[in-house]
Amino acid sequence: MTLRLADIVQSLAARVDAELLGNPDILIERLSTLDGAGPRDLTFLSHPKYLGKLAQSAAACVVVSPAVREAAMRRGACIVADDPYHYFxxxxxxxxxxxxxxxAPHIHPSAFIDPGATLAPGVSIGAFACIGAGAMIGAGVRIAEHCVIGAQVEIGADTRLSARVTVADGCRMGERCIVHPGAVIGADGFGFAPHEGEWVKIEQLGAVHIGNDVEIGANTCIDRGALQDTVLEDGVKLDNLVQIGHNVRVGKHTAMAGCAGVAGSATIGAHCTVGGGAIVLGHLRLADHVHVSAASVVTRSILKPGQYTGLFPIDDNAAWEKNAATLKQLHSLRERLKLTEKSLSQILEKS
Amino acid sequence: MTLRLADIVQSLAARVDAELLGNPDILIERLSTLDGAGPRDLTFLSHPKYLGKLAQSAAACVVVSPAVREAAMRRGACIVADDPYHYFxxxxxxxxxxxxxxxAPHIHPSAFIDPGATLAPGVSIGAFACIGAGAMIGAGVRIAEHCVIGAQVEIGADTRLSARVTVADGCRMGERCIVHPGAVIGADGFGFAPHEGEWVKIEQLGAVHIGNDVEIGANTCIDRGALQDTVLEDGVKLDNLVQIGHNVRVGKHTAMAGCAGVAGSATIGAHCTVGGGAIVLGHLRLADHVHVSAASVVTRSILKPGQYTGLFPIDDNAAWEKNAATLKQLHSLRERLKLTEKSLSQILEKS
Amino acid sequence: MTLRLADIVQSLAARVDAELLGNPDILIERLSTLDGAGPRDLTFLSHPKYLGKLAQSAAACVVVSPAVREAAMRRGACIVADDPYHYFxxxxxxxxxxxxxxxAPHIHPSAFIDPGATLAPGVSIGAFACIGAGAMIGAGVRIAEHCVIGAQVEIGADTRLSARVTVADGCRMGERCIVHPGAVIGADGFGFAPHEGEWVKIEQLGAVHIGNDVEIGANTCIDRGALQDTVLEDGVKLDNLVQIGHNVRVGKHTAMAGCAGVAGSATIGAHCTVGGGAIVLGHLRLADHVHVSAASVVTRSILKPGQYTGLFPIDDNAAWEKNAATLKQLHSLRERLKLTEKSLSQILEKS
Structure with missing residues (x-):
């Protein structure tokens, strides 16, 4: 399996301008990291801080930015593109x-497709998949083995569901989405009315509405809304094991890393990032372009773009224990400092 | 799909007293939030702080508490109930x-049911579900597509398992439970004896025992016990992606939000709540009515009811960096403050 | 179901030396904890701190260390082994x-096995499992119901996959591994190039390579590498709901508790432990024998063995609120303390 350098550049020419320097007939056998690239590999240099590694790289070809053009040429074949990471x-x-x-599109004979479902041309359905009554499956959709698609679900053209994805009744998904194994779209939100010491179920009557070009990670869960829909707008990317509560709205092109959780009725803006294991509490609002660091907990709405962080810095255990114990006295330390400052200023006044 | 107001109140009359004010023939087309309610919607007002929104609401009918009766009547149709949220x-x-x-109950012909399993009347089993030898499935149980029910499993009457639920060998579940897709009940607990730098497996010989009216979220995992059973008592509610370790016991009507984790052999009391992403370490004990805030880590037993919290407050990244860096010196700051206080008191004594 | 004491000791004699004291014909009906053991139960005493419980134990037999031999003999039957927990x-x-x-090995007739897959002798395959083209399934492998094994997957001898495990195309797994329900091995890593406000997918061309004797918990996810493989070395143990990002390498005999997450391209050493809910950020390196406490976030490489911790100590909510609020002023408190110290030293110099 090889690709010729000139073929690569030509194939992408319609999308991005790039200049190929060096022998166009070099055959690439592998894509690789800058460090790990061998003499038949193609790699890229995205950040000037790795410039030092360029000269030593054994790669057959490196994708570089215009700023690095001269240095890259001296080394060997290169492709010059404005954004090497994007090009790669x-x-x-x-x-x-x-x-x-x-x-080629294929419907496995073992799949159970309700006669009331509608399949557009070019749909693939894997072994043992189930498609519910009234489901509308768009052109070119690929549904892998063991998916369970509920009644009245709509899936837009060219969306791909990996094995063992569940989409519950009435949920809608746009075009060109990618869903990884084990994801659950449209389970009931966690809604109960407390009553005489017990929890009374609030039936979750909304659904999930997912836009175009959304990617959803393995075993990630997106709950259906209580009364209205939970919404993921176009271009949202969710990593694995992410939890999206009911009635949440996630704005366009927002990305969340693994194990992040968003509690019910939170509204996340567009172009946000939520780091791994971070949590956004319920009913909060995050503006566009808010970036939450990994493992941070958002406990209030954030209306100003920027990077936000809240995590206890890791330390060797002994040092942590001392500081953590002292932390429990922090407020009283402040009070003591105040008193000290006051005493001191009285002394200074007198002297 | 509509419901007549008078029919709603009458249907619930056996369970809750409520007074319908206004035209009993209004047809409700949708249930809605107070903010979002249109002229054919039914909504509710549960908290006095939203009273200001009542007058403006376009809803066809609002469920309110007796305290708001007069204000609600002036607006239009309303249902007066002691606990509007519960009523809703x-x-x-x-x-x-x-x-x-x-x-109607239906056993899909593709399901694989071991001849040694016992199905009570009115059981539904979905496509490709597997029911193991010796399993006892109660009356009216609904098992959706792709569930895998192990040998000797017992499932009580009217319990509902959504698609792709696994219940491993020997686990027992009560009546009227609801389990969401991808949940795994009865996988091995994480038990190993360290030996010469390796981990030697401790076979997990217990099972999981789940009471009545328990709800278990999507992709949540409840491990089987090592020697005794892991236990969820009646009315426990677990959200999605929750992890319950082996030998844990969760008391009646305790609820845990998404991504919470309880490590092995912890005992959680009744009527507790555990916030999203919170963690309870192993072998701890939480009394009844303990409430753990989201993302907090319980590192010691909590024997007194109350709300407990431990999370680093989020801040803009620059402010966080300063405070987090200083935090690593907190113990030495305390020591310096002590010295300062001492010097100061010596000065004051002299003067 | 019983086991005779002498049979137990004899069956394990090839692996561990142990001395049986007391009646060798006692029949054991149950394995139990020291506290819970009844008169037909076998239990163990691993830690001297529980010595006080030994005399009262009703157990039929206790596994003890040589140090406790005399005390245990006085109580009744016992098995003396160097490492009682390991022996148990x-x-x-x-x-x-x-x-x-x-x-006995059995291939369920409903399983879908691609004719291009190779099955060694003694393989078991459960109902509705799918095995892809070119897959190589080793001798004695047991694949439970509903597993989906991709094309070109290799699974080593005697590995056991529980129900509903997914192993994506091209991933390799060693011998004697155990994988629990819902685990996803080889989903795409979370890789995107940001471009003009959108995320452009980086296809994940690596796979997952898992060594021998690895155990993987329920609903745990291990992503395939972007360019090279994600690697779990021999003897790694992962609990439930763990997330391993692309290109991660986890060293031999490292164990991670539930809900832990390791971001992309991190390298974890051998014999490490990662506590429940802990997070290791991307591209970091942990040396061998590093132990990360539960819920701690590793934000920098750790090159020295030891125990590391970073979590906000839990407190009753009112106390936490005071300390958390003060924490936001911590850096300025330090500055005030500095000024105070300075003023004080000036006073002391003068006097």
């Missing part, structure tokens, strides 16, 4: 397409 | 029942 | 083997 991303897509092309 | 919860149940009644 | 672990294995022996 497109190369990975080309690589996948060429070497792992999707099989 | 019951309406959602009625709505679901009327508009999405469960289909 | 082996007894649990024996118990499981004897009382729950795996059924």
């Amino acid at each position: 991303a497109l190369i990975t897509q080309l690589w996948k397409q060429r070497h792992f092309p999707p099989p | 919860a019951l309406i959602t149940q009625l709505w679901k029942q009327r508009h999405f009644p469960p289909p | 672990a082996l007894i649990t294995q024996l118990w499981k083997q004897r009382h729950f022996p795996p059924p």
Whole structure:
């Protein structure tokens, strides 16, 4: 499995301008990191801080930015593109397409498809998948083995569901989405009315509405809304094991890393990032372009773009224990400092 | 799909007293939030702080408490009930029942049911579900597509398992439970004896015992006990992606929000709440009515009811960095403050 | 189901030396904890701090260390072994083997096995499992119901996959591994190039490579590498709901508790432990024998063995609120303390 350098640049020419310097006939056998690249590998240099590694790289070709053009040329073949990381991303897509092309559309005979479901042309359905009554499956959709698609679900064209994805009744998903194994879309939100010491279930009557180009990680859960829909807008990317509570709205092109959780009725803006294991509490609002650091807990609405953090710095255990114990006296330390300052100023006044 | 106001109140009359004021023939088309309610919607006002929104609401009818009776009557139709949120919860149940009644019991021909399993009358089993030898499935139980029920499992009457639920060998579940997709009940607990730098597996010989009216969220995991059973008592509610370790016992009507984790052999009391992403360490004991805030880590037993919290307050990143760095010197700051106080008192004594 | 004491000791004699004191014909009916053991139970005493409980134990037999030999003999039957906890672990294995022996190898007729897959002798495959083209399944492998094994997957001898495990195309797993329900091995890593406000997918062209004797918990996710493989070395143990990002390498015999997360390209050493809910950020390096406490966040590489912790100590909510609020002024408190110290030293110099 190889790709010729000139073919790569030509295949992507419609999307990005790039200049190929060096022998266009070099055959690339592998895509690789700058450090790990061998003499038949293509790699990229995205950040000037790695410039020192460029000269030593054994790579057959390096994708670089215009700023590095001269240095890269001296080393050997290179592709010059304004955004090398983006360009390399497109190369990975080309690589996948060429070497792992999707099989021809096929509906596995073991799949259970309700006669009331509608399948557009070019749909693939894997072994043992179930498609519910009234489901509308768009053109070119690929549903892998063991998916369970509920009644009245809508899935837009060219969306791909990996094995063992559940989409519950009435949920809608846009085009070109990718959903990884074990994801659960549309389970009941966690809604109960406390009553005489018990929890009375509030039936979750909304659904989930997912836009176009959304990617959802393995075993991630997106709950259906209580009364209205839970919404993920276009281009949202969720990593694995993420929890999205009922009635949440996540704005366009917001990304959340693994194990993040958003509690019910929170509204997250567009172009936000939520780090791994971070939590956004319920009913809060995050403006566009808010970035929450990993493992931080958002306990109030954040209306101003920026980076926000709240985590206890890790330390060797002995040092942590001392500081953590002292932390419990922090407020009283402040009071003592105040008193000290006051005494001191009285002394200074007198002297 | 509509419900007549008088029918709603009458249907619930056996469970809760309520007074309908206004035209009893109004047809409700949707249940809605107070903010979002349109002229054919039913909504509720549970908290006096939203009273200001009542007058402006376009809702066809609002469920209110007796304290708000007069104000609500002036606006239009209303239902007066002691606990409007609870009453609304019951309406959602009625709505679901009327508009999405469960289909007639049906055993899908593709399901694999071991001849040694016992199915009570009225059981539904979905496509490709597997029921193991010796399993006892109670009356009216609904097991959705792709569930895997192990050998000797017992499931009480009217319990509902959504798609892709696993219940491992020998686990028992009570009546009227609800389990959401991807939940795993009865996987091995995480038990190993360290030996010469390796981990030697301790076979997990207990099971999981779940009471009545328990709800378990999507992709939540409840491990089987090492020697005795892991136990969830009646009325426990677990959200999605919750982890319950082996030998844990969770008391009646305790609720845990998404991504919470309870390590092995912890004992949680009744009527507790555990916030999203909170963690309870192993072998601890929480009394009844303990409330753990989101993302807090319980590192010692808590024997007194109350609200407990431990999380680093979020801040803009620059402020956090300063405070977090200083935090590592907190213990030495305290020592310096002590010295300062001492010097100061010596000065004051002299003067 | 019983085991005779002498049979237990003899069955394990090839692996561990142990001395049986007391009646060798006692029949054990149950394995139990020291506290809970009844007169037909076998239990163990691993830690001298529980010595006080030994005399009162009703157990039929206790596994003890040589240091406790005399005290244990006075009480009744005992097994003396150098490492009682390890010995007891082996007894649990024996118990499981004897009382729950795996059924004879069987390939369920409903399983879908691609004709291009290769199955070694003694393979078991459960109902509705799917095995992809080119997969190589080793001798004695047991694949439970509803597993989805991708194309070109390799699974080593005697590995056991519980129900509903997904192993994506091209991933490799060693011998004697155990994988619990819902685990996802080889979903795409979370890789995107930001471009003009959107996220451009970087296809994940690596796979997952898992060594021998690895155990993977329920609903745990291990992402495939972007360019190279994600690697779990021999003897790694992962609990439930753990997230391992792309390109991560986890060293031999490292164990991670539930809900832990390791972000992309982190390298974890051998013999490490990561506590429940702890997070290791991307691209970091942890040396061998690093122990991360529960819920701690590793934000920098740790190159020295030891125990590391970072979590906000839990407190009653009112106390926490005071200290958390003060924490936001911590840096300025330090500055005030500095000024105070300075003023004080000036006063002292003058006097």
